[in-house]
Amino acid sequence: MTSAVSFQKVSRHFGSVRAVDAVDLDIVPGEFFAMLGPSGSGKTTCLRLIAGFEQPTAGSISIFGERAEGVPPYRRNVNTVFQDYALFPHLNVLDNVAYGLMVKGVGKPKRQKAAEEALSLVRLPGYGARRPGQLSGGQRQRVALARALVNQPKVLLLDEPLGALDLKLRENMQEELKSLQKALGITFVFVTHDQGEALSMADRVAVFNDGKIMQIGTPEDIYQRPRTRFVADFVGSSNVLPPDFVQRYSGQHRWGSLRPESIRVGRAAKGDGVAARLVSTNYLGATTRLALDADGLRLHAIVPAGAKLPREGEAVVLTFNREHLHLMDEPA
Amino acid sequence: MTLTATQAKVAPAVLPRSGGLRGALSDLFWRRPQLLLLLMLLPPVLWLGIVYIGSLFALLLQSFFSIDEFSGLINREFTLKTYGDLLQAANLDIILRTVTMAALVTLASAIIAFPIAYYAARYARGRWKALFYLGVMLPLWSSYLVKIYAWKLILAKEGILTWLLAKLHILWLLDGWLSLPIVGGNSLSVSATGTFIVFVYVWLPFMILPVQAALERVPGNLVEASSDLGASPGQTFRNVLFPLALPGIVAGSIFTFSLTLGDYIIPQIIGTSRLFIGQAVYSQQGTAGNIPLAAAFTVVPIVIMGFYLWGAKRMGAFDAL
Numbered sequence: 001m002t003s004a005v006s007f008q009k010v011s012r013h014f015g016s017v018r019a020v021d022a023v024d025l026d027i028v029p030g031e032f033f034a035m036l037g038p039s040g041s042g043k044t045t046c047l048r049l050i051a052g053f054e055q056p057t058a059g060s061i062s063i064f065g066e067r068a069e070g071v072p073p074y075r076r077n078v079n080t081v082f083q084d085y086a087l088f089p090h091l092n093v094l095d096n097v098a099y100g101l102m103v104k105g106v107g108k109p110k111r112q113k114a115a116e117e118a119l120s121l122v123r124l125p126g127y128g129a130r131r132p133g134q135l136s137g138g139q140r141q142r143v144a145l146a147r148a149l150v151n152q153p154k155v156l157l158l159d160e161p162l163g164a165l166d167l168k169l170r171e172n173m174q175e176e177l178k179s180l181q182k183a184l185g186i187t188f189v190f191v192t193h194d195q196g197e198a199l200s201m202a203d204r205v206a207v208f209n210d211g212k213i214m215q216i217g218t219p220e221d222i223y224q225r226p227r228t229r230f231v232a233d234f235v236g237s238s239n240v241l242p243p244d245f246v247q248r249y250s251g252q253h254r255w256g257s258l259r260p261e262s263i264r265v266g267r268a269a270k271g272d273g274v275a276a277r278l279v280s281t282n283y284l285g286a287t288t289r290l291a292l293d294a295d296g297l298r299l300h301a302i303v304p305a306g307a308k309l310p311r312e313g314e315a316v317v318l319t320f321n322r323e324h325l326h327l328m329d330e331p332a
Numbered sequence: 333m334t335l336t337a338t339q340a341k342v343a344p345a346v347l348p349r350s351g352g353l354r355g356a357l358s359d360l361f362w363r364r365p366q367l368l369l370l371l372m373l374l375p376p377v378l379w380l381g382i383v384y385i386g387s388l389f390a391l392l393l394q395s396f397f398s399i400d401e402f403s404g405l406i407n408r409e410f411t412l413k414t415y416g417d418l419l420q421a422a423n424l425d426i427i428l429r430t431v432t433m434a435a436l437v438t439l440a441s442a443i444i445a446f447p448i449a450y451y452a453a454r455y456a457r458g459r460w461k462a463l464f465y466l467g468v469m470l471p472l473w474s475s476y477l478v479k480i481y482a483w484k485l486i487l488a489k490e491g492i493l494t495w496l497l498a499k500l501h502i503l504w505l506l507d508g509w510l511s512l513p514i515v516g517g518n519s520l521s522v523s524a525t526g527t528f529i530v531f532v533y534v535w536l537p538f539m540i541l542p543v544q545a546a547l548e549r550v551p552g553n554l555v556e557a558s559s560d561l562g563a564s565p566g567q568t569f570r571n572v573l574f575p576l577a578l579p580g581i582v583a584g585s586i587f588t589f590s591l592t593l594g595d596y597i598i599p600q601i602i603g604t605s606r607l608f609i610g611q612a613v614y615s616q617q618g619t620a621g622n623i624p625l626a627a628a629f630t631v632v633p634i635v636i637m638g639f640y641l642w643g644a645k646r647m648g649a650f651d652a653l
Contacts, residue, residue: 088558
């Protein structure tokens with residue numbers, strides 16, 4: 001099967017900066033693919049390479065089997081939802097949504113009908129006459145989505161589209177985007193720096209760092225079985241354990257990771273475990289996050305709210321199930 | 333920690349007013365900001381209201397007087413006779429010529445300014461941006477008269493332009509153009525084309541800067557979004573860039589249009605002997621001593637600009653100023 005998007009050894013260098021460095025990537029048609037990474041990790045540049053705003057310095061890109069190097073954005077059947085939406089301020093909502101059809105020469109009645117339908121799809125029917133300036137952030141986001149979807153793209157690119165929304169709205173939009181993608185069957189490529197967002201929405205996640213892909217896999221893979229220290233730390237702030245520590249519990253001299261929720265915190269001198277001291281507690285609502293010091297090793301544990309907690313500075317004993325200790329591929 | 337804690341205990345919650353009139357005034361202005369505003373606005377409002385608008389009003393009044401043709405004295409009785417004189421063929425010709433020139437100069441300035449402004453707004457950064465501002469503003473720092481006389485030499489029959497065209501073996505092109513009626517003449521420096529070239533040169537910065545300001549406010553991702561949605565560069569220009577730059581173009585054209593309407597020095601030095609409005613005003617109030625007709629001529633650009641601004645306002649041109 002041809003990939004929706006395929007990168008072969010793609011690099012994009014800006015002077016001496018290797019924004020994207022020899023990336024191989026295959027996105028399956030119809031999947032919801034997330035590119036996750038900190039800012040400057042190259043994920044947005046990858047998106048722009050697919051859209052055609054950037055050209056690769058080396059390597060080749062194909063979209064549904066067709067070579068895309070040197071093809072300008074306006075000849076790619078790929079549409080983008082921009083981070084700050086990039087709605088045309090001088091056009092009303094309907095004309096914004098119909099823009100893609102207008103430049104393709106679709107007649108006015110036909111394109112306006114299609115634009116109305118796209119607006120209904122994103123639950124904004126009847127908003128056509130308004131100006132983008134009169135809409136809220138969430139509404140603008142939907143208009144940007146409708147404007148891209150009305151062109152029936154082969155791939156929809158989303159550049160941190162939920163970044164500017166408040167928490168409640170963001171959660172709603174996450175669900176909506178996911179069900180929209182399921183309903184339409186279009187390949188979605190989603191860029192985000194929010195690991196929660198990537199894990200909850202995507203079928204597969206690529207974790208970026210320093211212009212390279214650290215790991216590609218299902219959200220569960222990425223979360224439960226990080227391959228490198230970076231992935232373990234970036235996705236869900238796992239505890240990264242040094243080889244000497246890991247050797248004591250698994251017998252292998254390798255880097256390991258342990259999820260904060262896998263650590264149990266008990267009173268001192270009860271059973272065997274890791275002796276530690278409670279440094280601080282952070283109340284997070286449903287859970288409480290504890291910062292612990294185990295003989296110089298800084299660890300974090302997450303316990304359910306309402307659990308009886310030791311006082312800050314008190315000595316505690318940490319226990320965990322050994323099968324929760326994950327050994328990473330990264331050499332020691 | 334302990335140091336700041338003791339300080340906090342000693343420090344008063346409300347600081348004493350600084351002494352004398354200054355302290356009292358500061359507090360008064362803070363409590364009544366409108367008073368400060370009034371004080372700041374009073375001098376410029378008086379200047380604008382009495383000296384500026386007042387004298388303009390006096391001028392307007394003059395245009396409703398008439399001149400006694402025999403004695404040359406001004407008859408201070410309300411009449412529309414002077415405006416009737418304005419509609420004589422010779423005077424109408426002057427008005428038409430000036431307005432046509434102003435419109436052409438504005439159009440040419442907009443066409444030349446756009447790419448320059450686009451480059452400055454989109455691509456120029458740091459040192460190149462500074463160089464752009466310097467390049468645009470530098471001509472404004474030197475004397476207007478010096479520049480015009482320089483152009484007279486450039487455009488003269490013995491000037492560098494004729495020489496260059498002769499070297500390139502395309503002098504026949506210039507000769508052909510100069511043999512045309514209306515735009516032609518003995519040389520560029522005594523033709524309407526020459527007047528046009530110098531007008532465009534002198535007013536171009538006033539077009540470039542507002543267009544650049546307007547383009548500067550167009551986010552770069554709108555151009556990307558347009559391209560992403562399938563628009564070719566030409567379509568992006570027509571549907572996104574041009575409409576968004578239009579307020580800047582209109583703002584710039586207000587300058588180029590009104591400055592050309594009122595100028596009397598450029599057509600005096602470069603061009604034909606046919607008059608422009610500015611020259612007509614100059615000669616009517618000077619040698620001819622016909623102040624009412626000069627005043628009536630002055631009203632023409634005011635009325636034209638009034639209509640122009642009204643139209644421009646409806647297009648939202650003043651957001652870019």
